[in-house]
Amino acid sequence: MEIIKKPKVEKVRMLERFTAAEPAPGTLYLTATHLIFVDPRNKKETWISHMHVGSVEKLPLTPGGSPLLVRCKNFRSATFVFQREPDCHDIFTSLQQLSQPVELEDLYCFHFTPRSTELRQPDGWDTYDLSDEFRRMGVPNDVWALTDMNAAYEVCDTYPSLLCVPAAASTAVLLGCSRFRSKGRLPVLSYLHSNQASICRCSQPLSGFKARCLEDEQMLELLRGTNPSEKLMYVVDTRPKINAMANRASGKGYENENFYQNIKFYFFGIENIHVMRNSLNKLVETCESKTSAMSTFLSGLESSGWLRHVRSTLEAAQFVAASVEQGVTVLVHCSDGWDRTSQTCALAELLLDPYYRTIHGFQALIEKCWLAHGHKFTDRCGFIQQDPKEISPIFTQFIDAVWQLSQLQPQAFQFNERYLLTLHDHVFSCQFGTFIGNCHKDRQDLRLSERTYSLWGLTAQHLSEYTNALFDPTRFPGALKVGLPPQVVRFWRGMYSRFEFGVHPRECLLEVANYLSDHNQSMRDHIRLLEKRIGQLESRLNNADPESGESADGAATADKLADRRHINDQVNANLQLPPLSVDQLTRELDSVAVDWVSPRGVRECSCTTSFDHFSKKFHCWRCGDIFCQRCLDRWQRLPGHLQGSPAPVCRPCYRLLTNSQSVDSQTA
CATH class of the missing domain: 3.30.40.10 (Zinc/RING finger domain, C3HC4 (zinc finger))
Known part of the structure; x- marks a missing residue:
C-alpha cells in the first residue's frame, strides 16, 4: 500500500509501565491491518489493529531515541522508541491514515478473511430475528400489534422496518405522533413483561414551551391502556431536568404534565455524550499516570466521575425494572432516544429477564436495544473520519455496567468477563460487520450480511471460552435484584488496565x-x-453358572x-x-x-x-x-x-x- 512508507523498522524498543526490566530491542512491522511488534528476547508478539488505534502522538526527542505514543480504543497504551527520527515520522504518518479511513467501505470488515475455514461467511447473521424476539415475549396479542409501516424507513429512518405498537393505534395517530417526536422516533415497544407491563422507548417531544400534539397525547394514553391492571404509566426522562428544560429553547424539551393524563414523570441525571467523553478521557489519563501514588490514582478516579456516571445508568435501569415488575408500564426517552435510552432499556431488561443473562439472550438484547433501534455505532465509536464531538463511550459504559452487575451476582450470568471484553474489542476492531453503521437501514444499504462476517458466528465457535463456570440458572429464575450503594461500584481493572501486565494477579479466580x-x-x-x-x-x-446344589446359599447367590x-x-x-x-x-x-x-x-x-x-x-x-x-x-x-x-x-x-x-x- 502507498500509505505504508516503511513496513519494517528494526531496533525499536517498546516501553511498558510497572516493569523494571530494561526493554529489549525488537522489530516493528506495519501491515495493511495491524501494527506488530516482535520482541525476540521475551518471545513475545504485540498485535495492534489499526482500527483500535485512537490517537498517535510524537513525543519530544530523548537521549534514547524518538518516542511514539499509540493510544488504543481498547485502552492499550504503547510507547515505541525509534533510533532514527525519520523512521518514527514515517510510522506516525502511516498510522494516522490507516487508523482513520475516509469511507465505510475501507473498513477492515470488508477485506477480512478468516484463517480458519470453520468460520463461514453466513454464520451468525441468522442468529437473531426481531419478529422471533417479539414472539418470545408473546407479541402480537390483543393489545400489541406488529406493523410494517416503516418498511421503507419513511416514518423513521433510524428505527427498524418492523415496529411493535398498541393494536388500537391508528395510522393517523402513529404518523402524527412521529412528526411530534425528535427524528421521528415515536414510542414503540421494547420489552413486554409477563405481567403485561412493558418498557417502551422514544425520543423527546418537539414541545418547546407551549406546543402540544393531540396524536402524541393519544399515543401515550394508548400505551397506558395496554396494561389495564394499572391506571398510571411512568415516563422516564434519563436526562438531568435542567438539560431537558434547556432543550425547550430549541423547540424540543419534555412532555407538559398538563396535557398528559394518568402519567407520572421522572428525571434521572445521566449526563450527555460530551460529559461522558470527557469523563473517560480523564479516567484514561489517570490510568496512564506515571506516578504510582495511591492518592494520585484515587483523586484522578474521583475527578473523572466515571464510576458515578456508571452508577447513574444502573440506578435509572433499576428504577425502570422495579416499576415494570410492580406492574407499571414505563416509557423511556432522552434527547434523540439512541444513547441513554438504549443504555437504560437494555440494562432494565437485563435485570428483568433471565434470558438476556445468557450468551444467546445477551446477543439478542444488543441486537434489539442497540442495533435495531439505532444507536449510532459509526459515529459514537469513530470508525471513520468525522466530527470528533460525535464520539462518545456510550456502549463502553453499558458494557461496564453489565460487568458491575455480573460482579454483584456472578451466578446469574452465563457469560464471563472475557466475553464482555471480546464484545468491546470487536465493536472497535471493525473486523466484523455486526456493529458497522448507525442504524438498521445503513446495514441494509451496505449489504453487510452478504459482504462481511458476523461476530456472533465467531463467538458461537468459542462458547466454552465465554461461559461462566459459576452460572446457576436455578438461583435467579426471575428478576435480578441488586443493591447499588456507592461501595459496590468498582473500577474495572480488567478493562481499563488490562494491558498493564504488572498490576494483575497471576490467575483470575x-x-x-x-x-x-x-x-x-x-x-x-x-x-x-x-x-x-x-x-x-x-x-x-x-x-x-453358579455351583450346582440345593443349598439356600446357592439359590441366594x-x-x-x-x-x-x-x-x-x-x-x-x-x-x-x-x-x-x-x-x-x-x-x-x-x-x-x-x-x-x-x-x-x-x-x-x-x-x-x-x-x-x-x-x-x-x-x-x-x-x-x-x-x-x-x-x-x-x-x-x-x-x-x-x-x-x-x-x-x-x-x-x-x-x-x-x-x-x-x-x-x-x-x-
Whole structure:
C-alpha cells in the first residue's frame, strides 16, 4: 500500500509501565491491518489493529531515541522508541491514515478473511430475528400489534422496518405522533413483561414551551391502556431536568404534565455524550499516570466521575425494572432516544429477564436495544473520519455496567468477563460487520450480511471460552435484584488496565474455576465409562453358572447374580461401546488425562508464545498440558469418554488419536 512508507523498522524498543526490566530491542512491522511488534528476547508478539488505534502522538526527542505514543480504543497504551527520527515520522504518518479511513467501505470488515475455514461467511447473521424476539415475549396479542409501516424507513429512518405498537393505534395517530417526536422516533415497544407491563422507548417531544400534539397525547394514553391492571404509566426522562428544560429553547424539551393524563414523570441525571467523553478521557489519563501514588490514582478516579456516571445508568435501569415488575408500564426517552435510552432499556431488561443473562439472550438484547433501534455505532465509536464531538463511550459504559452487575451476582450470568471484553474489542476492531453503521437501514444499504462476517458466528465457535463456570440458572429464575450503594461500584481493572501486565494477579479466580469445571467434566465422563466397563467385567466374570446344589446359599447367590445382570442390561441398553478387550481398555485409559498441568506456573506455550493476563490458557484433554489457542485447534472424540462429544486436544495427541482409533471415531 502507498500509505505504508516503511513496513519494517528494526531496533525499536517498546516501553511498558510497572516493569523494571530494561526493554529489549525488537522489530516493528506495519501491515495493511495491524501494527506488530516482535520482541525476540521475551518471545513475545504485540498485535495492534489499526482500527483500535485512537490517537498517535510524537513525543519530544530523548537521549534514547524518538518516542511514539499509540493510544488504543481498547485502552492499550504503547510507547515505541525509534533510533532514527525519520523512521518514527514515517510510522506516525502511516498510522494516522490507516487508523482513520475516509469511507465505510475501507473498513477492515470488508477485506477480512478468516484463517480458519470453520468460520463461514453466513454464520451468525441468522442468529437473531426481531419478529422471533417479539414472539418470545408473546407479541402480537390483543393489545400489541406488529406493523410494517416503516418498511421503507419513511416514518423513521433510524428505527427498524418492523415496529411493535398498541393494536388500537391508528395510522393517523402513529404518523402524527412521529412528526411530534425528535427524528421521528415515536414510542414503540421494547420489552413486554409477563405481567403485561412493558418498557417502551422514544425520543423527546418537539414541545418547546407551549406546543402540544393531540396524536402524541393519544399515543401515550394508548400505551397506558395496554396494561389495564394499572391506571398510571411512568415516563422516564434519563436526562438531568435542567438539560431537558434547556432543550425547550430549541423547540424540543419534555412532555407538559398538563396535557398528559394518568402519567407520572421522572428525571434521572445521566449526563450527555460530551460529559461522558470527557469523563473517560480523564479516567484514561489517570490510568496512564506515571506516578504510582495511591492518592494520585484515587483523586484522578474521583475527578473523572466515571464510576458515578456508571452508577447513574444502573440506578435509572433499576428504577425502570422495579416499576415494570410492580406492574407499571414505563416509557423511556432522552434527547434523540439512541444513547441513554438504549443504555437504560437494555440494562432494565437485563435485570428483568433471565434470558438476556445468557450468551444467546445477551446477543439478542444488543441486537434489539442497540442495533435495531439505532444507536449510532459509526459515529459514537469513530470508525471513520468525522466530527470528533460525535464520539462518545456510550456502549463502553453499558458494557461496564453489565460487568458491575455480573460482579454483584456472578451466578446469574452465563457469560464471563472475557466475553464482555471480546464484545468491546470487536465493536472497535471493525473486523466484523455486526456493529458497522448507525442504524438498521445503513446495514441494509451496505449489504453487510452478504459482504462481511458476523461476530456472533465467531463467538458461537468459542462458547466454552465465554461461559461462566459459576452460572446457576436455578438461583435467579426471575428478576435480578441488586443493591447499588456507592461501595459496590468498582473500577474495572480488567478493562481499563488490562494491558498493564504488572498490576494483575497471576490467575483470575473465574479462569481457575473454568479450568476446574472443564477438568471435572472430563473426569465425570471418564468415570461413567469406567463404571460401564466394570459392569461388563462383572458380567463376564459371573457368566459361568453358579455351583450346582440345593443349598439356600446357592439359590441366594444365583438370584443375586441374576439381579445384577438385569440391572447391568438396563444400564447398557441404549449404549454402544467397542468390544471389551485389553487393548481397548488400554486405549481408553490412555486417552484421558487424569492430572492436568496447573496453569499458575506456565509462562509460555510449547510454540514459545508467551502468556499474559489476557491470554487464555487451554488444556489438552488427552495429555493435560497447556497450550495457546493457535496450538490447541483440534477437536476429537476421546475413547475414554462415555458421551463421545469432541474434546479439545493438541496436535500431537490428535495425530495419535486419529492413527489409533477405530473407524467410527469422529472429529469435530
